Structure formats: structure tokens, C-alpha cells
Amino acid sequence: MTNDKTVAILGAGAWGQALANLAAANGHQVRLWSRWGTLSLEAVLQDADIILSAISMKGVREVVMQVQSFPISPDAIFVTATKGLEPDTTCTPSQIWQTAFPHHPVVVLSGPNLSKEIEMELPAATAVASNIPTAAEAVQLVFSSNRFRVYTNSDPVGVELGGTLKNVIAIAAGVCDGLQLGTNAKAGLVTRGLTEIVRIGTFWGAKPETFYGLSGLGDLLATCNSPLSRNYQVGYQLAAGKTLTEILTHLQGTAEGVNTCRVLIQRARQQNIPVPITEQVYRLLQGEVTPQQALDELMLRDIKPEYH
Structure with missing residues (x-):
């Protein structure tokens, strides 16, 4: 008996393409859809066992509505591999998919996965998370290989937020390296950044330990230390004196951290969650402070215990 699946991948950017290649290498039938491709969305979705979305955050809602208008296999599993928050609703991608398809399992795929590598x-590792363990296990089998290790997880909110929130800290890490502040400063920044991620994530219902796993600390380390990370590049180039508009015009792909930061600040201010690093990244992106002023603000904060 063969266990080959039909996998529909929505979004043919670097990440969608990388995931398509992993599934195809495992012998699954893969269909790739993009707005500019030749295959229609309906043809790609037909009888698909797994529907994976790797589109950028700004396109999620629109694509979800399009998918709703086509017949979907009743047993289809949805997988979201998008990192970001919707500006108007502050929803995560999985919340948008789950609301649209309440009777289907939704799995979140996230980890330290720079698509170029x-x-x-x-070799790389990632996490697939769902409230339905069998759905996460099915997705694990489709993408696992001797070069891509897939772990299951039962905290989709935490896995999704880890991959989303770390993009803001990656911008700060880029600034840190761009200003040549050294290893000590960077280690301090990333550690305090993780504290901030845990603080926000647990407030949104995630389990704190998830943020010490692949989709939290793992992704944070990858994104804060690699010039391949678009969010890191934004911070690095801001430190070099470029304007945000200038940077985003020349950037290949989307730096989701820019939008995430705005949405995050909105939520944090409403709920009174202290997010000093995110606050300074926001002010920097808004052009309210220079990279050096943002750093000074962080260093001059009131002294306090490390743990409350």
C-alpha cells in the first residue's frame, strides 16, 4: 500500500518552492500555485490531501477567500507556513485558515528555516504543530527527510507566534551588528528579546516552553545571526543610515517583521505588556529615533531584577 499524498502548495516564492521540493523528494505528488503561474487554483486544490500556504501575510486573507470558493477534499489538512500578523484584526495566519475551514485540521509549520539553505x-529542523496530533504526524511524514528533521508539537499558537515575533528582534539584531556593538551586546539583546517574546506569547495563550524550542529560540538564533534573513538586513541597513523606504524597495521578498512590529505595538499598548525592544524597533521604523538613540534608550532603562 502506498502512502503518497497529493500536496497543494500555495505560494511559489523561495519558501514555497523549498517545501515543494522536500515533499516531491519524498515521492508525493506536488502541485505549486502562484498568482502568476499557469495552473489555476482550482486545479491545484483538486483532491489535495494537504494544502500548504506559503504566501506572504498580506495575501493570506484574499487567498483564503478564493480557496473557500472551490471544492476541497473533506479530509484535507491545511498547513500554514506564513509568519506574520494581520494588521486590521491582529489575527495569525492559522486563525484565518481555521475560521474559514472550521471542520478541517490546521497545522502550523515553523522553525529555523532559511529557505536558501x-x-x-x-541540514535543518522544523516543528509542525496542531491541536490534532494525527494531523501534525501526517504532515511530519510528508516533509521529513535525512536533511530536514520535522518534530511534532501540540502548541500551534506558540509555534506560530515564535516564528512571527522573532522577526522584530531580528531587526534589532541587524541594527546591533550594523553599529558594530559586539558579541556581548548582541547576546544580551537576543536573550532579552526572547524574554519579550515569551511575555507576549504566554499572554496570547502559548505555552512558555514552546519558545525555548525550534520555532522560538531556534528561529530567533537563525534569524538574528544570518545576513540571509530579510529582517536582519532591514536592521543592518538602517544602522548604515539608509531609509526604510529605500531598504524595502531593494529587498527581495517581504520582511514580515516591519508589519509585525506595528501590529505588536498596537496589541502590547492595549494590554499594557512591557516590550522595550519592540518599542524601540517600532520608533526606529517610524523614523522617530536614530539607531544610536534607540540603543541609548534601552541601555538607560531603570535597573531591575532579571526575573520578576
């Missing part, structure tokens, strides 16, 4: 077949 996966394309080069370098």
Missing part, C-alpha cells in the same frame, strides 16, 4: 540541501 534548504534549497542548498543543508
